[in-house]
Amino acid sequence: MKLGLPDLGLDDVDRWEAQADRTGAGTTAARARIIAMAMLFIFGFMALSARAVQVAIFRPVDDAATAARAEAPLAIERADIVDRNGELLATTLPTWSVFADPRKIWDARETVHTLRTVFPDIDANAMEAKLESRSRFVWIKRRLTPAQRQAVWALGQPGLDFIEEPRRIYPQGPLAAHLLGWTGLDGKGASGIEQSLNNRLIAKGGVEPVRLSIDRRVQYVVERELETLARAQNVKGAVGIMMDVRTGEVLAQSSWPTYDANAAGRATDNEKFNRASLSRFEMGSTFKVFTVAVGLDDGVITPSKGYDATRALHIGGSTIRDFHAQNRFLSIQEILSHSSNIGSAKIALDVGAERLKEFYERTGLLEKAPIELNDSASPLLPKTWSDITVATASYGHGIAVSPVALLTAFAAVTNGGEYVTPTLLARTTNEPIERRRAMKPETSAQMVKFLRDVVTEGTGRKAEAEGYEVGGKTGTAEKSGPQGYDSNRRVSSFVGVFPSSEPRYAVLVLLDEPQGNAETHGLATAGWTAAPAVSRIVARTAPLLGLEPIRALALADAPQKAAGTP
Amino acid sequence: MNLRRSHIAGLAALFAVAAGLYWAKIEGQVARERLTALEQQIHADRRAVRTLEAELAFLERPDRLETAATETLGLVPIDSARRVRLGELPAAIAKVEAAPKKAVQPTPAATPSAVPVFEGTTRPPAGAGLPEGAGQ
Numbered sequence: 001m002k003l004g005l006p007d008l009g010l011d012d013v014d015r016w017e018a019q020a021d022r023t024g025a026g027t028t029a030a031r032a033r034i035i036a037m038a039m040l041f042i043f044g045f046m047a048l049s050a051r052a053v054q055v056a057i058f059r060p061v062d063d064a065a066t067a068a069r070a071e072a073p074l075a076i077e078r079a080d081i082v083d084r085n086g087e088l089l090a091t092t093l094p095t096w097s098v099f100a101d102p103r104k105i106w107d108a109r110e111t112v113h114t115l116r117t118v119f120p121d122i123d124a125n126a127m128e129a130k131l132e133s134r135s136r137f138v139w140i141k142r143r144l145t146p147a148q149r150q151a152v153w154a155l156g157q158p159g160l161d162f163i164e165e166p167r168r169i170y171p172q173g174p175l176a177a178h179l180l181g182w183t184g185l186d187g188k189g190a191s192g193i194e195q196s197l198n199n200r201l202i203a204k205g206g207v208e209p210v211r212l213s214i215d216r217r218v219q220y221v222v223e224r225e226l227e228t229l230a231r232a233q234n235v236k237g238a239v240g241i242m243m244d245v246r247t248g249e250v251l252a253q254s255s256w257p258t259y260d261a262n263a264a265g266r267a268t269d270n271e272k273f274n275r276a277s278l279s280r281f282e283m284g285s286t287f288k289v290f291t292v293a294v295g296l297d298d299g300v301i302t303p304s305k306g307y308d309a310t311r312a313l314h315i316g317g318s319t320i321r322d323f324h325a326q327n328r329f330l331s332i333q334e335i336l337s338h339s340s341n342i343g344s345a346k347i348a349l350d351v352g353a354e355r356l357k358e359f360y361e362r363t364g365l366l367e368k369a370p371i372e373l374n375d376s377a378s379p380l381l382p383k384t385w386s387d388i389t390v391a392t393a394s395y396g397h398g399i400a401v402s403p404v405a406l407l408t409a410f411a412a413v414t415n416g417g418e419y420v421t422p423t424l425l426a427r428t429t430n431e432p433i434e435r436r437r438a439m440k441p442e443t444s445a446q447m448v449k450f451l452r453d454v455v456t457e458g459t460g461r462k463a464e465a466e467g468y469e470v471g472g473k474t475g476t477a478e479k480s481g482p483q484g485y486d487s488n489r490r491v492s493s494f495v496g497v498f499p500s501s502e503p504r505y506a507v508l509v510l511l512d513e514p515q516g517n518a519e520t521h522g523l524a525t526a527g528w529t530a531a532p533a534v535s536r537i538v539a540r541t542a543p544l545l546g547l548e549p550i551r552a553l554a555l556a557d558a559p560q561k562a563a564g565t566p
Numbered sequence: 567m568n569l570r571r572s573h574i575a576g577l578a579a580l581f582a583v584a585a586g587l588y589w590a591k592i593e594g595q596v597a598r599e600r601l602t603a604l605e606q607q608i609h610a611d612r613r614a615v616r617t618l619e620a621e622l623a624f625l626e627r628p629d630r631l632e633t634a635a636t637e638t639l640g641l642v643p644i645d646s647a648r649r650v651r652l653g654e655l656p657a658a659i660a661k662v663e664a665a666p667k668k669a670v671q672p673t674p675a676a677t678p679s680a681v682p683v684f685e686g687t688t689r690p691p692a693g694a695g696l697p698e699g700a701g702q
Contacts, residue, residue, distance in 0.1 A: 057587040088623035094613055146617075171623035220628035467646030540643045549646035 078168065079206040081180060081193060083216040084249070084426040090180050090194070090261075092206070093169050096149045096162040097142040100131055104159035108132045111157050115140060118151045143167050168194075170261035176219050178255045178274040179212070179373075179424065182264035191264075191272070193424065196374045211426040213249035218242055221540045222252040226509070229533045230256045233514035233524065239276045239403040240533075241508045242541065245411040245497065247427050248420035248435075250371065251505070251545075253277070253404065277369060277376045280400040281510065284477025285526075286410070286495045287396030288344045292336055292450065293413050294359040295347040297443040303450075306331040309342040315388045320345050323476070324459065336450050337458025339474060341395045348394030353385035356393065362438040363409035363419055365401055372424045377402045396477055397485075407495060407508040414451070414471075414497040414506060417444035452500040463496050463531035465538035467549025472496025472507075472534065474526035479513070489513050494530035498538050499550050505541075509533045 081090035105111050108131035112124050119141050130138045143165060144152070152160060168183045181192020189195035197210055222240040230238040238256040243249065255275040259267030273279070295301040309330045313320040324338045335343035348356055360366050368378040380400040382389040392398040401409075404422065412419040421434040451471030454460045459474045475493045478485040493510035497503045509530040520528040542549070635641040650658045 053584060053588075057584065057591055087626075088619055091616060091620050091623075093617055093620055169620055171620050172627055173629075175628070217628060220632075224629075224632075465646070467649075539645055542646070543644045543649070548651075549649055 077202055077206045078166075078183075078187065079201045079203075080209040081201075082209045082211050083214045083219075084211060084251075085215065086209075086211070087216045088171055089176060089212065089214070089216070090168060090170050092166050094164050095143040095145075095167040097165050098140045098144060098149070098152050098160055098162055100138045100140055101136055101159050101161065102131050102133055102138060103136060105131050106158065111159065114155045114157055115152075118148060118155070172216065173262065174258050174260045175216065175223065176214055176252075176254070177258050177261040177264075178272070178276065179214065179253055180261055182261060191375070192274070192373065196372050213244075213247075213251065213424055213426045214253070215251045215544070217544045218541045219252040219254065221544070222537055223254045223256075223258070225533050225537050225540075226254055226256050227258075229509070229511065229529065232517055232519070233511055233529055234517075235511045235514050237270075237273075237275045237279070237512040239279070239508065239510040239512075240537070241276055241404055241407050242537070243407050243411055243422065243506045245415035245503055245506050246420070247433060248408070248411070248422040249427055250404070250422060250424050252541075253424070274373070274375055275403065275510075275512070277371060277373050277402055277404045279512075280377050280380055280402055281491045281493075281512070282397050282400045282477045282480070283406055283493060284396040284475035284491065285339045285341075285344075286406065286473050286475035286493055287394065287399070288336060288339065289410060289413055289447065289451070289473050289495070290359065290363065290365070291344045291348050291351075291356075291394040292332060293439055293443055293447050294351050294356060295332075296446055297359075297439040298351060298355060300350045301332055301347055303332055303446060307335065307340075307343040307346045309335075309340050311342075313342045313345055313391070315345075315391050316386075318388055318392075320391060333450050333453050336473065337454045337460075339395075339459050344394045345391035348390050349387060353387075353390045356390055357385055359438070360399075360409075362436070363412045365399075365405060365409050367405075369402055369405040369408055369422055371404060371422050376404070379405065396475060403493075403508055403510050406493075407506055410495045410497070410508070411506045412438045413444060413447050414503045415444065416441050416503075448497065448500055448503055451497060455496070459527045460494060460496070460531050462527060463494055463534045463538075465498070465535045465542070468498045468538050468542045468547065469500040469550055470496050470498045470534065470538055471500040471503075472531075474531060476525045476527075490524055492524060492526040492529045494526050494534045496534045496538070498542070499547065501550060504547065505545065507534050507537055509537070 078092045080088060080092075083089055100111070102108070108128050111131060112122065112127045115127070116122050116124060122140075127140075140152075140160065141148070144162075149162065152162075166187070168187070170177070170180060179192055181194040181196075182190055183194050184190040189198040189201065193210070193212065194201070201210060222242060226238050226240040229235075235256075240252065240254045240256075241250065242252040244251060253276045255273070257271045259271040264272065292301070296303070306329050309322060309325075310327050312322075320341050322338075322340050322342055324340075326334070326338050326340065330338065330340050330343050332343075332347075334340070335347070351359075357366070364370075366379060366381060368376045370376070379402070382393065382398050385393075389398050408419070408422045411422075417437060417439040418435045419438045427433065448471055451473060452469065453471075454473055455463050455470050460470075460472050463470050463472050472495055475491075475495070477491045477493075478487050479489040479491060480486070481489065491510065491512055492514050493508065495506070495508045497506045511524075511529055514524040514529045516522040516524040516528075523529075
């Protein structure tokens, strides 16, 4: 009996068939086997075909596998911060960090040697030890610049590789550093806007940039003038702020000393301290603006009324004197322009404690300035509002507020009498602005006139910027120390508004302990230090803000024949 | 016979549908891969744009521009005295022309190689002289 397949040689088949013909039964059995084999093959191939069709046509596409072939995209999940004109202030960029796999390094010494040509600050011995260790991952350098990455690549050393890591970049360097703040190693905001608006910055995957009210150019001018002044006066600290009095938008907010936002880790605490919103000062005479305003608003005083300032004022055991003593009867305008403490104290006493306090509240002086920063300081207020505290508060002593709160209140006095909530974010045109009435519009108009007089004929003459009608008030306060007020440690400030005929912008320059120099004849008072800085800031920023100089140009003295030209 | 023809037709239709499905699937796959590639390209371009924007902002730093403007070009910040409205221009030029003798005289030979300084209203641009009689 033949079992299984015979040789398939043709001759063999012929012979086999010939033999099968001779034996009928054997032939039938052989055919059955052939058919069985054929069927096996047919079914086998059919199964394969079916599977092929299923795979090629009916199997669902594995999207994940397709996507995995794509390079994993870098998650830039933090939004940019831009200024009011869309100029970039903070952004996130992919950077590369270089690491080594010590097992793939064949000569640690040479690797370190070549690496030091790119990063001279690498500790050779420590790095060599690390590269000879048995670990599989050693950081060489984090967050390279593109040039450094190229240089490392060019070394051609085996065992070195790159990992992508996002990094927060502040392209403007120190510009508005205090305002922007910084992010920690975990990428979360740890200070400034980065901290206070952290949730907004990471919302929607960081696609929408956050637009600040800051104008980069104005911010620069303010910082620049502040820096020049701070160095000339050898101050402990300085603040410069500019605000749109109609919208409450802060156009510039700067604190000196400052630091490079890209290297916040290397800055000292003193440099990082945001004096504009987090410091509190007894502001001194700039507070007389509020005293006169509340007096006018209540009708307690009128522009034509005056006070006797011939003698020092005694309240309880204290004596109030004038710094620029005139020793005569002073009109309300003179109380401001000569900065009379006696006059201002008398107004405040006539107004009364309750009303003065209420007025401070309406202008936001009793609360921390509601700007979008976590670090905004609450004011230091007197515990009781007795006659003496009312009298001293009227000229800015015994009450300490932050510079940004002072400027916000000043804006309310000069913008027609409305307290406008200050903001660091750019307002959109149709957004309703939160505001409340702080005084009558007529009071505000009268105050602006008084403030203009302070600059044209009072203590603030050096604040004038030709064509921009600066109005304002000087303030020189003595700082209190362990032995009471110290006449050698002062806070000099000037708070101004321009243009007076149609107030648009308020400016504050404040110096913490100015020393005076030859240029100011050794004087450290506000009229000689802060006021000239305000003048320079106004002169430089007004053209940037699109303000036209208000004056009959210098052509008034042009030849008569020219005036007749059609 | 009829049965056989319809069998063949049915089989042909089956093959056609199978082939069509296969083709559609392959096309889909190709399109998907192209999409992925394009998305990657967009992503890479976006990153490049971000980097370039940051570099631009870095190069446009106000302190850098100020240094370039003052030291290289000799420019100074605008002050209000240098601003004139278009309508006031004839009067401004007339004023300059009325007093040029003492101011302009020494300049032609004295500053041949000096850094060019734009003096605003004090020096009218070349060729901007007023027509005869404009000053009357």
